[in-house]
Amino acid sequence: MKQDYSHYPRHLVAVDCIIFGFDGENLKILLVQRNFEPKMGEWSLMGGFINDNETSDQAANRVLNTLTGLENIYLEQLNTYTEIHREPTARIMSISYYALINIEKDIQINEKYSAKWYNLKEHPELIFDHNEMVKDAVLRLRRRASTRPIGFELLTDKFTMKDLQNLYEAIFDESYDKRNFTSKINALDILIKTEEKDMTSSKKGSFLYRFDEKKYQKKLAEGFMFKI
Amino acid sequence: MKQDYSHYPRHLVAVDCIIFGFDGENLKILLVQRNFEPKMGEWSLMGGFINDNETSDQAANRVLNTLTGLENIYLEQLNTYTEIHREPTARIMSISYYALINIEKDIQINEKYSAKWYNLKEHPELIFDHNEMVKDAVLRLRRRASTRPIGFELLTDKFTMKDLQNLYEAIFDESYDKRNFTSKINALDILIKTEEKDMTSSKKGSFLYRFDEKKYQKKLAEGFMFKI
DNA sequence: GCAAAAGTGTTCGCGGTACACCCATGG
DNA sequence: CCATGGGTGTACCGCGAACACTTTTGC
Numbered sequence: 001m002k003q004d005y006s007h008y009p010r011h012l013v014a015v016d017c018i019i020f021g022f023d024g025e026n027l028k029i030l031l032v033q034r035n036f037e038p039k040m041g042e043w044s045l046m047g048g049f050i051n052d053n054e055t056s057d058q059a060a061n062r063v064l065n066t067l068t069g070l071e072n073i074y075l076e077q078l079n080t081y082t083e084i085h086r087e088p089t090a091r092i093m094s095i096s097y098y099a100l101i102n103i104e105k106d107i108q109i110n111e112k113y114s115a116k117w118y119n120l121k122e123h124p125e126l127i128f129d130h131n132e133m134v135k136d137a138v139l140r141l142r143r144r145a146s147t148r149p150i151g152f153e154l155l156t157d158k159f160t161m162k163d164l165q166n167l168y169e170a171i172f173d174e175s176y177d178k179r180n181f182t183s184k185i186n187a188l189d190i191l192i193k194t195e196e197k198d199m200t201s202s203k204k205g206s207f208l209y210r211f212d213e214k215k216y217q218k219k220l221a222e223g224f225m226f227k228i
Numbered sequence: 229m230k231q232d233y234s235h236y237p238r239h240l241v242a243v244d245c246i247i248f249g250f251d252g253e254n255l256k257i258l259l260v261q262r263n264f265e266p267k268m269g270e271w272s273l274m275g276g277f278i279n280d281n282e283t284s285d286q287a288a289n290r291v292l293n294t295l296t297g298l299e300n301i302y303l304e305q306l307n308t309y310t311e312i313h314r315e316p317t318a319r320i321m322s323i324s325y326y327a328l329i330n331i332e333k334d335i336q337i338n339e340k341y342s343a344k345w346y347n348l349k350e351h352p353e354l355i356f357d358h359n360e361m362v363k364d365a366v367l368r369l370r371r372r373a374s375t376r377p378i379g380f381e382l383l384t385d386k387f388t389m390k391d392l393q394n395l396y397e398a399i400f401d402e403s404y405d406k407r408n409f410t411s412k413i414n415a416l417d418i419l420i421k422t423e424e425k426d427m428t429s430s431k432k433g434s435f436l437y438r439f440d441e442k443k444y445q446k447k448l449a450e451g452f453m454f455k456i
Numbered sequence: 457g458c459a460a461a462a463g464t465g466t467t468c469g470c471g472g473t474a475c476a477c478c479c480a481t482g483g
Numbered sequence: 484c485c486a487t488g489g490g491t492g493t494a495c496c497g498c499g500a501a502c503a504c505t506t507t508t509g510c
Contacts, residue, residue, distance in 0.1 A: 008277045009277065
């Protein structure tokens with residue numbers, strides 16, 4: 001008995017990417033200005049249709065790569081939005097993904113897309129249900145950031161303790177006590193304190209740290225739980 | 229400029245439901261035995277294709293209703309599985325949903341589907357990636373159960389403190405101290421202690437409680453956080 | 457020598473956990 | 484009267500939160 005799926009409906013399925021970045025101060029998202037109808041000229045998430053020969057993860061990676069030229073970016077599937085009229089011109093389902101990228105890496109943003117970094121707290125209205133997607137993504141980011149060391153994806157290789165604190169403060173939109181934050185991080189024991197100092201921020205200079213991926217993996221295997 | 233989506237690929241998109249139940253002792257899932265190829269006779273989650281005129285939420289509700297006759301069931305979207313060869317006969321994407329149903333409600337399970345309740349810990353191998361879907365669903369269930377009062381969806385209207393404890397022990401696969409559990413629940417202050425007792429479990433009988441939905445909503449609005 | 461950021465410890469209160477005995481009742 | 488499950492309170496410990504002063508050095 002051969003399968004016959006010809007009478008089942010088929011759907012357009014897209015991916016949309018919420019691309020987070022951090023500039024040392026504010027949490028940002030990368031938005032694109034549409035150069036096609038509908039809603040030409042308005043701001044939206046970067047997206048694209050899923051092809052027959054790729055998974056949604058691959059499609060999201062392709063979309064991200066097309067825009068930024070980057071590969072091997074932290075990417076995680078979020079939700080699937082299937083409201084019938086979420087786009088006005090056709091029934092299109094969309095699987096949202098969020099990406100964490102280091103804003104300092106020299107990214108060659110494809111000029112074709114008129115992309116721009118916006119502060120998360122001040123971004124323009126987005127088309128369709130993209131505002132909702134962003135809200136959902138922020139919630140997921142917070143949850144992940146509190147249980148996994150994903151924050152480091154948003155920082156450069158070496159960073160000061162203050163950078164790290166600023167990042168967490170930006171993600172959670174709260175402020176923390178410097179001493180408590182530092183000792184909490186130190187207690188995790190997954191950072192390497194380098195000999196180098198960042199001299200740009202003060203006369204005294206502040207030590208640079210690196211995330212110790214190997215140590216983290218080792219501790220994970222031993223039952224360690226990242227928690228912040 | 230009219231839109232033309234005709235050259236974009238279209239996909240078969242299904243929903244699959246992880247249906248959780250609780251019998252007072254064990255956490256269960258409702259599985260169906262396939263009566264069609266491929267994998268006829270093997271066990272799988274209940275699923276179905278999404279139609280043109282319905283959202284995935286609606287499709288999941290329809291699928292659930294077809295199997296159990298129930299409506300207004302707690303249902304939440306989980307993940308979307310898009311591996312190209314996840315099903316052998318065609319490229320089918322699937323959006324998973326998990327449902328919580330009260331196993332004691334008299335459910336008229338549609339006989340057409342040869343459905344059966346299995347203990348979560350002892351269920352048979354499932355087809356395709358359904359085993360993975362179940363694992364993912366359990367993780368989500370645990371997370372939700374620890375931050376929202378969804379456990380009550382799995383119980384009858386009135387329940388004893390022991391029922392509730394058994395439920396949480398089943399969900400988290402741990403055991404708790406009776407006194408600590410009780411005082412934690414009482415501290416939440418979202419249950420109504422009725423005058424009635426369940427006399428079937430002991431000679432003394434144990435008081436029946438109900439979840440106070442209104443009080444919970446009121447407390448929520450005042451900033452209350454459910455946490456267990 | 458002073459301004460500006462870096463670095464560092466202690467105290468306190470609350471919440472979570474461990475733990476054991478009396479109560480009510482049907483048989 | 485006894486066996487069975489129901490119901491209840493306290494002591495301790497660890498963690499998270501609050502909080503302020505000294506250090507360094509470029510200017």
